[in-house]
Amino acid sequence: MKLNIIDLPKDDYKGGPSSLCPGCGHDQISNVVINAAWENGIEPDRIAKMSGIGCSSKTPAYFLGKSHGFNTLHGRMPSVTTGANVTNKDLHFIAVSGDGDTASIGIGQFVHAIRRNLNMVYIIENNGVYGLTKGQYSATVEKGSQKRKAKMNESPPIDLCAMAINLGCTFVARSFSGSKKQLTSLMKAAMSHRGTAIIDVISPCVTFNNNDESFRSYGYVKDNQTELHSYDFIPKFKPITEVEVPEGEYRDITLFDGSILRLETIGSDHDPSDAVNALSHIHHAEQEQKHVTGLLYHNPVPKTLDEMLNLSNTPLAELSDDMIRPSEENLEALLSELRS
Amino acid sequence: MEPIINDFTFNIATANGTGSQSANLILLQTMFEMGVPVSGKNLFPSNISGLPTWYIIRVSDDGYQAPGDRTHIQVLMNKVTWEKDVAALEAGTIVIYNTDVKMPVERDDLVLYPIPMTKIARGLNPKLARMISNMVYVGVIAEIIGLDQSVLETAIIKQFDGKTKAIELNSTAITLGREYVAENFEEMCPYVIESREKDPDAFIIDGNKAVALGSIFGGVTMLSWYPITPSTSIAEDIISYLPSLRTDEDGNLTCAVIQTEDELAAAGMVVGAGWAGGRAMTCTSGPGISLMSEFVGLAYFSEVPGVIWDVNRAGPSTGLPTRTQQGDLSMLFELGHGDTKHIVLIPGNMAECFEFGWRAFDLAERYQTIVFGFSDLDLGMNRWVCKGFDYPEKVDRGKVLHSQSEIDAIGNFGRYRDIDGDGICYRTLPGSGLEPILYRGTGRDEDGAYSENPEVYVANMERLKRKINGARTVLPQPILREEPEKQVGIIYYGSMENTIQEIDDVLESTGLKVSQCRIRSLPISPVVEEFVASHEQIIVLEVNRDGQLYGILRKELPINLVPRVHSVAYSDGLPTRARKYADMIREKLLEVMP
Structure with missing residues (x-):
């Protein structure tokens, strides 16, 4: 049996059987999460998987069965993750949300999690519709897109990546559930990042939004995807000398845990430290009715929330009783201060 | 002169x-x-x-x-x-x-x-x-x-x-x-003014500060909060005392404080922190409680500990935001959609604000549920004389399993299996690697797996009811001051404690001797039923329009006792004045007594 760097089989990273529609993009993303966590050698014990409500938010049941998880409330996954994160800052938080969960009911919590640079991987499984309530448009649906048996959408979309970049998010990527290799590299990189890592994954809804007129159908995305780079993820435990040097131009991005994401130039050479250029790519893609995918933005510098809070080195959940309760002498001193 | x-x-x-x-x-x-x-x-x-x-x-x-x-x-x-x-x-x-x-x-x-x-x-x-x-x-x-x-x-x-x-x-x-x-x-x-001998132990403090200090001594590890009058100073006082009382040897804090984007997020963080094994709290007032409702239901159903302090101001809506009221009690007791019941601690003086401040965490972790602290603007923001705070009892972290051998000893562990027959199940924490489950607000079986099975649902709901009912004798018990006549008894709570003696004296000056029963927690103790049963007439005295505790008692007391229970409820936003309530009590008794 094949084992990963910490001697665990892939089965230790799998979850229960999926109950989503056959062919759902979300199941492909679940498989990528399983592969990325396994190949990165993260201990399943040390992962907390989080989600909100919706089709996408059901998926934590389908991966990482040996990890604790919390399927929370609609749009409120970020706040629950925040509380858990500051309580046990050493856990890896892998969170799943959808476009309804994030771009509508949960947009406030999405914004503020980013603003705090909460240390988490935040996956948005973005299909442009509400699946569980049978196919209403969500707020990410493109102007001009049309789902099955419905009128064309005329409102402009909320682009979650553009929003994240504007908010100072420290890792912003867009991918496609059908681009397994790209998504896996970006997922591994996100897991190696410290801070909020947003991956907005276009994940077609095969039941309600996979018709030709939809900008989020499999066919449309395959034909209209603009990839920024092609990626190689080089894990921290693999000596760089063993990695084949690509023939064309490339740029290496060193991630927090020492892993490297190697960006090989395809078209224009996008520098992911350039937020303005990233926004420009998003803007042009929208104008041309395309989807730009890849690592849009990366900034390893800002502190994370737990760092800003100046917390004990020991996770707060593991502090002993005498660490969290001041002594009797403390109380006596306090009372005499109040009495003086 | x-x-x-x-x-x-x-x-x-x-x-x-x-x-x-x-x-x-x-x-x-x-x-x-x-x-x-x-x-x-x-x-x-x-x-x-x-x-x-x-x-x-x-x-x-x-x-x-x-x-x-x-x-x-x-x-x-x-x-x-x-x-x-x-x-x-x-x-x-x-x-x-x-x-x-x-x-x-x-x-x-x-x-x-x-x-x-x-x-x-x-x-x-x-x-x-x-x-x-x-x-x-x-x-x-x-x-x-x-x-x-x-x-x-x-x-x-x-x-x-x-x-x-x-x-x-x-x-x-x-x-x-x-x-x-x-x-x-x-x-x-x-x-x-003539000088009197001053009690050397006495000092002046407001209820919010007493709650803040109680929470710090209760081992709060996360405070998430959104500013709202009249609760804000609980958070600000905690923040101001953390450096001196909750800094470790490396100079780092043992409590996280997050000012949130709204009360929904504040409640969400409490649930997340409680789930991860922390002692989490937030403080707010009525409008914030309304927003926290959905999370409180989630915590009740998925059984996650947390503490929420409500410093009541006059509602409904924005109401009289700088005036006092006891208008949130029934909301707190049954907050959330579906069938719920929550533990509510109701301090009536400064020492209790401190005590319930720390005790709330022990109870929340013991019962794996949200525990409310119920204060009001009068208690929280006005200054009161206090003689001191007692050091808390030993910390109770509840039924948390930390090793495989503990799980093996149980034999048939399941996150929601009632091993001890008290309705309280054992839990394991994220990061422990022990018996992980996906917590959820949906129906689930005893092992935590999704279930819509009717029998499973009913058994779970009945167990939750049993669990909270079990707290009735454990929670802070009523304080009784009984007259031998046992004719009229007054049930009251919270900040009314500061007016009750004067009301009692006013009534006594008209020849009416009344017993007193101060309720300090919900769900009510069996002692309350005994008090009602042993008096001919009961007045439930409170600072709201509709008689919210009266409503709860009507539902909780045996039907034969209900006719002797009467409501005297009044709220104009001002701190309670003795004469007003004494007059209302007399009017009510004239109306109901034979």
Whole structure:
């Protein structure tokens, strides 16, 4: 049996059987999460998987069965993750949300999690519709897109990546559930990042939004995807000398845990430290009715929330009783201060 | 003129944002340090500067803490409320007023002290004249009721925290006020302060600070909060005490504090932190509780511990945001959609604010549920005398499993399996690697797996009910003061504690002896049922319109006891006044007694 760097089989990273529609993009993303966590050698014990409500938010049941998880409330996954994160800052938080969960009911919590640079991987499984309530448009649906048996959408979309970049998010990527290799590299990189890592994954809804007129159908995305780079993820435990040097131009991005994401130039050479250029790519893609995918933005510098809070080195959940309760002498001193 | 010693009420009418709070607190502190039983009520507007504010000080050797039924000494500083304030006074009231406001006092049945306060203040510092003029009335009052000058000076130093310039300026203003009275007025005020022996243990504190300190000693590890009057100072006091009380040897904090984007997020963080093994809390008021409703239901159903303090203000909606009420009780008890029941702790004094502050965490982790602390603006923001805080009992972290051997010893562990028969199941924490499950707000079986099975659902809901019911005898029990006649019993709670003795004395003066039962937690203790059963008539006394505890009791008491239980409920936003409630109780009894 094949084992990963910490001697665990892939089965230790799998979850229960999926109950989503056959062919759902979300199941492909679940498989990528399983592969990325396994190949990165993260201990399943040390992962907390989080989600909100919706089709996408059901998926934590389908991966990482040996990890604790919390399927929370609609749009409120970020706040629950925040509380858990500051309580046990050493856990890896892998969170799943959808476009309804994030771009509508949960947009406030999405914004503020980013603003705090909460240390988490935040996956948005973005299909442009509400699946569980049978196919209403969500707020990410493109102007001009049309789902099955419905009128064309005329409102402009909320682009979650553009929003994240504007908010100072420290890792912003867009991918496609059908681009397994790209998504896996970006997922591994996100897991190696410290801070909020947003991956907005276009994940077609095969039941309600996979018709030709939809900008989020499999066919449309395959034909209209603009990839920024092609990626190689080089894990921290693999000596760089063993990695084949690509023939064309490339740029290496060193991630927090020492892993490297190697960006090989395809078209224009996008520098992911350039937020303005990233926004420009998003803007042009929208104008041309395309989807730009890849690592849009990366900034390893800002502190994370737990760092800003100046917390004990020991996770707060593991502090002993005498660490969290001041002594009797403390109380006596306090009372005499109040009495003086 | 017969002196009236230590038994009168001041009403000081000012505009907010003029520094009058400092002046009023100096008066309060001085009398307190002289050993005189005293209480202060701040009636303030939802505004930063310029709107009417009244500060009421009750001086009472009987220890009465509610505002009295009338004003004996009125200070007039505010033009806007001037006429109404004057009109409301009883004949013979002492009126100290700022002549520079240029408003008349057109009554000949009042005892007048016209003082050019602004002019005196301007002589000291023209720029700060408005603020300093408040100190002039402190001096005037000090002179006419006989406050000890050295105690007054100590109070000034305390109020201005050793800032030399401010102390000197304000102290001079007070002295000028004193001198003005001595030089210009005969003795004509019957109200006199006489020193009493001060209890060396006593100090003055507000309920929010007591809750904050209780929470810190309770081992809070995460505070998430969104500012809202009147709860804000709980969070701010916790923040101010964390560096001295909750810093580890490396200089890092053992408690995270997050100011959130709204109350939904505050509640979500409490749930996340409780799930991850922390002691988490938030503090808010009614509007915040409304927003937290969905998360409280999630915590109840998925069984996650957390503490939420509600410092009640007058609702509904934005209501009277700076006025007090007991209007959230029934909401807290059953917050959330579907069938829920929550533990609510209801302190009635400062020592209990501290005690319930720490005990809330033990109960939340013991019962794996949200525990509410229920305070109100009167208790939380006004200042009360307190004799000290008892050090908490041993920390109870509840049924958390930390090793595989503990799980093996149980044999058939399941996150939601009732091993001990008390409805409380064992849990494991994220990061432990022990028996992980996906927590959820959906139906689940005893192992935590998704289930819509009707029998599974019913068994789970019944177990949750059993679990919370089990707390009835464990929660803070009612405090009883029973009369041998056992004719009429009054059930009350929370800040009414500060008025009940005066109500009792008023009733007794009319020949009615009543027993008292102060409820300190929900769900109610069996002791309450015994109290009801042993009295002929029961009055449920509360500060709201609809009789919210009365409604809860009607549902919880045996049907044969319900006819003897009657509601007396009234709320106008003001702190409770004894006479008003005593009169309502008498009316109610006349109506229901044979």
